Amino acid sequence: xxxxxxxxxxxxxxxxxxxxxxxxxxxxxxxxxxxxxxxxxxxxxxxxxxxxxxxxxxxxxxxxxxxxxxxxxxxxxxxxxxxxxxxxxxxxxxxxxxxxxxxxxxxxxxxxxxxxxxxxxxxxxxxxxxxxxxxxxxxxxxxxxxxxxxxxxxxxxxxxxxxxxxxxxxxxxxxxxxxxxxxxxxxxxxxxxxxxxxxxxxxxxxxxxxxxxxxxxxxxxxxxxxxxxxxxxxxxxxxxxxxxxxxxxxxxxxxxxxxxxxxxxxxxxxxxxxxxxxxxxxxxxxxxxx
DNA sequence: AACCAGGGAAGAT
DNA sequence: ATCTTCCATGGT
Numbered sequence: 001x002x003x004x005x006x007x008x009x010x011x012x013x014x015x016x017x018x019x020x021x022x023x024x025x026x027x028x029x030x031x032x033x034x035x036x037x038x039x040x041x042x043x044x045x046x047x048x049x050x051x052x053x054x055x056x057x058x059x060x061x062x063x064x065x066x067x068x069x070x071x072x073x074x075x076x077x078x079x080x081x082x083x084x085x086x087x088x089x090x091x092x093x094x095x096x097x098x099x100x101x102x103x104x105x106x107x108x109x110x111x112x113x114x115x116x117x118x119x120x121x122x123x124x125x126x127x128x129x130x131x132x133x134x135x136x137x138x139x140x141x142x143x144x145x146x147x148x149x150x151x152x153x154x155x156x157x158x159x160x161x162x163x164x165x166x167x168x169x170x171x172x173x174x175x176x177x178x179x180x181x182x183x184x185x186x187x188x189x190x191x192x193x194x195x196x197x198x199x200x201x202x203x204x205x206x207x208x209x210x211x212x213x214x215x216x217x218x219x220x221x222x223x224x225x226x227x228x229x230x231x232x233x234x235x236x237x238x239x240x241x242x243x244x245x246x247x248x249x250x251x252x253x254x255x256x257x258x259x260x261x262x263x264x265x266x267x268x269x270x271x272x273x274x275x276x277x278x279x280x281x282x283x284x285x286x287x288x289x290x
Numbered sequence: 291a292a293c294c295a296g297g298g299a300a301g302a303t
Numbered sequence: 304a305t306c307t308t309c310c311a312t313g314g315t
Contacts, residue, residue, distance in 0.1 A: 132297040137313045179311040181298080222298045246296040285296075 002070060004077050006063045010091040011111030014054035014061050016286070017084070020115065023135070025143045026157040039118055039156045040079055042072055049154045050076055052084065058111050083116045085235055093279050100272065102280055105254075109286045114278055116235040120200045121193060122146075122159030123233035127225045128185050129178075144176045145186075165190035185220025192218065204234055231278050240270040240277035250284035 014034065021036050022029045028037040035053040042048060048069040055062045065080050067073075081087065090111045097106040117123035129145060130138040149160035149168070165187060173183035192198040198218065203211055208230055215226045227241040241247055248260040251269075255261065273280040 128297095130296070132295060132310095133312075134295040134314055136295095138296080140313085177312065181310060182312090185298085220298070224297055228296080241296080243298095244296050245294085249296090 001066065001068045002073050003064055003066045004073070006065070006081065006086055008061050008063065008086060010060065010089055011058055011094070012061055012086070012090060012113055013058045013109070013111040014063070015057040016109070016111075017113055017115045023139070025139055026146050028156050037154070037156045038080060038083065039153065039158045040076055041119065041158060042075065046072075047151065047153045047158055048072075048076060049156045050080055052080055082235075083118065085114050085116070088113065093276050096276055097273070097280070097283075101254075102273065102283060105283050105287050109283050112279065112282050112286060114231065114235045114237075114282065117232045119159050120204060120233050121162050121190075124189070124200065124221075124225070124229050125159065125165070125186060127228045127232075128189065128220055129182065131182070131225065141176065141178060141182075145173070148176065162190040162193035166194035181220070189218055189220060208236060208239065231281070236278060238275045238277045240267070240273070240281050242266040242270065244281075246285050246288060247281060250288045253288060254284070 015031075018029050018031060018034065018036060021027045022031075029035070033053070034055075034057075035051050038050045038052055040048045040050050046069070048067060050069075051066045053064045053066070055064075063084070063086065065077055067076055069076065090113060094106055094110060097103055117126070125145070126142050129142045133141070146157050146159055149164055151158045151160070168187055168190075170180065170183040170187060173186060174180065178186070189198070193200060198215075203214055206214065211230060212223070212226050215221050215229065216223065222243075224241055224243040227239045227243075230236045231239040231241070242263045245260075248266065251257075251266060252260050270277050270280065
């Protein structure tokens with residue numbers, strides 16, 4: 001068992017990230033003791049569960065990372081630091097939005113970090129499964145999917161491998177109330193990843209525009225899904241999912257509109273929030289979460 | 291019961 | 304290229 005500390009240099013709302021992580025029934029959190037268990041898949045395919053804890057929240061919290069997997073401590077810690085983006089200076093982000101029309105929201109919701117999904121492939125599957133569904137049913141589906149085809153280690157769930165999903169039939173997912181389309185999108189995409197036609201690790205090195213092109217060509221993956229993946233799987237700073245219904249509703253509320261704003265107006269406005277559009281999106285989502 | 295949900299493909303201009 | 308319709312399924 002090892003334990004490593006990390007002192008945040010500025011603000012970081014860990015309690016908020018816990019709440020977000022807790023939305024996913026597959027993720028094990030504890031609010032009283034302020035921790036979350038993170039499933040980490042190592043290169044040798046070892047599956048390790050890492051406990052991430054925080055003392056304090058928002059104002060210079062101190063994080064601890066613990067695991068009883070005694071090898072690979074440095075790799076595991078780097079992984080966790082990357083997932084939680086602890087080295088990102090959120091004070092800079094906060095400063096940037098002062099003087100914009102989001103200043104009030106950024107004041108109310110300080111130190112909102114991007115917390116990356118735990119698995120590149122799982123993140124993509126989750127985005128496809130969640131397309132166009134209300135959150136409750138969306139999580140019902142992704143949870144069924146992982147609990148049937150993934151693997152549980154010490155109470156935490158690992159997404160299945162693309163190789164495993166590639167072997168399924170569409171009817172296997174239809175039984176779990178996937179629509180025919182969704183079953184096709186999930187399995188066909190997994191097959192492309194399993195046979196090497198799509199290399200997510202390679203794609204992860206490309207700039208946003210290129211990722212939009214390469215992933216956007218895949219049937220079942222549109223702009224919303226790629227943007228989601230760029231934001232939540234890769235943790236990129238400057239994505240704004242204008243197609244997202246939550247974003248549209250948040251802007252409708254902020255601007256006191258009767259109808260949801262047009263996508264073009266949204267994109268135009270969001271240009272002014274570059275290079276931190278992802279943080280604008282997160283803070284807007286936060287403004288309609290209760 | 292009608293409309294919505296943290297979209298996307300296929301068809302029609 | 305852009306607009307419209309259909310796809311599916313549960314939630315409110």
